[in-house]
Amino acid sequence: MQGTTTSQRALKQVIDSITLPKLTKKDEKELHRRLEQHFPALFERYYALYGSRYDFFLHLQKLVRVLCEGFAARNRKLKNKDSIRLETPNWFRSESVLGMAVYVDLFAGDLSKLKEKIPYFVQLGVNYVHLMPLYLAPEGNSDGGYAVSDYRKVDPKLGTEKQLKSLANAFNEAGIALVLDFVFNHTSDEHLWAQKARSGDEQYQEFYYFFDDKRDVDDYNATCREIFPSVRRGSFTWLEDVEKWVWTTFNSFQWDLNYSNPAVFNAITDEMLFLANLGCDGLRLDALAFIWKEKGTQCESLPKAHTLIQAFNLCLQITAPAVLFKSEAIVHPDEVAQYIDKEECQLSYNPLMMALMWESLATRETKLLTASLKKSFAISPDCSWVNYIRCHDDIGWTFDDAVANQVGIKGHDHRQFLNQFYTGQFAGSFANGVPFQANPETGDCRVCGSLASLCGLEAAMQSGHQQDIELAVKRVRLLNSVNLSIGGVPLIYQGDELGLFNDYQYLNDPHKMDDTRWVNRPAISEKDVAIAHDQSDPRGRIHQQLTDMIRLRQFLPVLGVAETEILETYRPHLFAYVRKSANGDRLLVIANFSEHRQTIPTSICDVLGSREVEDILNGERKPYHQNIMFDAYDIKWLKVIEH
Ligand code: GLC
Ligand code: GLC
Helix, strand or coil: CHHHHHHHHHHHHHHCCCCCCCCHHHHHHHHHHHHHHHHHHHHHHHHHHCCCCCCCHHHHHHHHHHHHHHHHHHHHHHHHHHHHHHHHHHHHHHHCEEEEEECHHHHHCHHHHHHHHHHHHHHHCCCCEEEEEEEEEECCCCCHHCCEEEEEEEECCCCCHHHHHHHHHHHHCCEEEEEEEECCEEEEECCCHHHHHHHHCCHHCCCECCCCCCHHHHHHHHCCCCCCCCCCCCEEECCCCCHHHHCCECCCEEEEEEEHHHHHHHHHHHHHHHHHHHCCCCEHHHHHHHHCCCCCCCCCCCCCHHHHHHHHHHHHHHCCCCCCCEECCCHHHHHHCEEEECCCCCEEEEEEHHHHHHHHHCCCCCHHHHHHHHHHHCCCCCCCEECCCCCCCCCCCCCCHHHHHHCCHHHHHHHHHHHHHCCCCCCCCCCEEEEEEECCCCCCCEECHHHHHHEEEEHHHHHHHHHHHHHHHHHHHHHHHHHHHCCCCEEEECCCCHHEEEEEEEEHHCCCCCCCHHHCCCCCCHHHHHHHHHHHHHHHHHHHHHHHHHHHHHHCCCHHEEEEEECCCCCCCCCEEEEEEEEEEEEEEECCCCCCCEEHHHHHHHCCCCCCCCCCCEEEHHHHHHHHHHHCCCEEEEEEEEC
């Protein structure tokens, strides 16, 4: 209560001390309502972060001004969307929501051509499109756009702000949600703030982590993880001209922002609201685990990182509540879970399931997948997973070693095996993966590759072995099928719907050759699309099978707002789960992760309340007797037969 009164008083003081932008009576009322509702919580977070500073009030004042201006700049259409979304906050849990991650240039060429691709999305059933970073970035290597030089400027190679807004509008009309990147852990070294810092402006040097003393750098390095060890050891870069070290978790041209400085929080909030006001429905919080640093820690997922995200979220609640946060935490599963909360991120990538589907495919065993998801799959009903099979980044083996231990798997050795398996160094592997960021000191490594290539289609088509081709197509279908039915927003990476292979062209580009993630970012051509429509080509079958599954999913409310229970199958190669809606609707999914025939007693159907079931995925209605049979990589979606 005490806190509320303090924050109410603070709010009044702030409001009295600033000139509010011109608003209609109705908007003014709504802004005041939202401030009343959310300011106390925002104040509490902001105070926890910056309350000990002598200039706390000045920064608070500035923040409120930024919020009010952001609200005023939001157009009528978006304000209407805010009202609608406040009424339907869980829209993203619908069975018809399906996502795709798209590079504007690699997918379409530029923003105006991307607009022409709307029918492509609609036809496939995609209604959530994540556009990879499209902001002004350094020429040459910009970490695929994740080094932002100006959040308010569209990369001129891709188009203009006007075109982006027009695309957002067209998406909106077509019922497609737009997700943009919020790259807020760092800016590029060409950002105006960085340039000013570089030229000696102390105010802007405080926007980043600058150090004179090598001992500070060594102290932090002693406890931090190295993210890009093949680029540079440690997390810092020496700036010859300034004669200082700067914190760079990722590449040397990506300077980490210093959130212990409230001016940074305010400035980034301003940029965030600009992005929200372009008309997006979601912001992907890039590398959010790294935003708070403290000596003696790993500087990942610290408590204040959560305080910051909650504060950003409250800023959105006040100015642009239609916009959701999606967490990109590719960290230990227990840490991933900590960001998933209505107060932080309503959406989160599911890197655990992603990694363990590949693990099961390699080992043909599902015990780690089952045990891990039993522990970590359930999340708040206000939130949703964004499930994916692979993305534009690498596949890292971020499972929990303690869970692995319980099922007799040694984490370290197992990761070595998985890396060898997927990079083709393991005899008998079907995969064409490429290693990423091998760390000679720790032995760590990650893997890159397209869905089809990692599933063995690239190798099989090269060798021409019909049986291998069949198995590869079945693996792709298996993973797509789990992704579409386990619960959450399935996210397809562009080109995987067409069965695209790895693209080795990056090796010819000096700005890309050292970053193997480019192998799994193929550009999409008309020819690729044509091949995917040819049923005599295995890629055509991949496309058709995926399309069929998407169609089926759209009409299954049990894949929308419902719960998932991961089941113990007591069969080493089978993975199973049941979806349960509040109204009693149920769907049982059983998947065979091996190329050998498997069976399971029909008693597993008791979770459905009856053993009289049909497999709606494969259109099988014949009764199962004692056992349900599975051929190589078969997956079944089982429902009780309605009489
Ligand atoms: C995220 C992006 C990745 C990028 C990194 C640094 O993890 O997905 O591509 O390299 O952040 O911004
Ligand atoms: C690390 C980071 C993740 C990023 C990735 C890029 O795994 O945790 O945020 O996507 O590196 O390769």
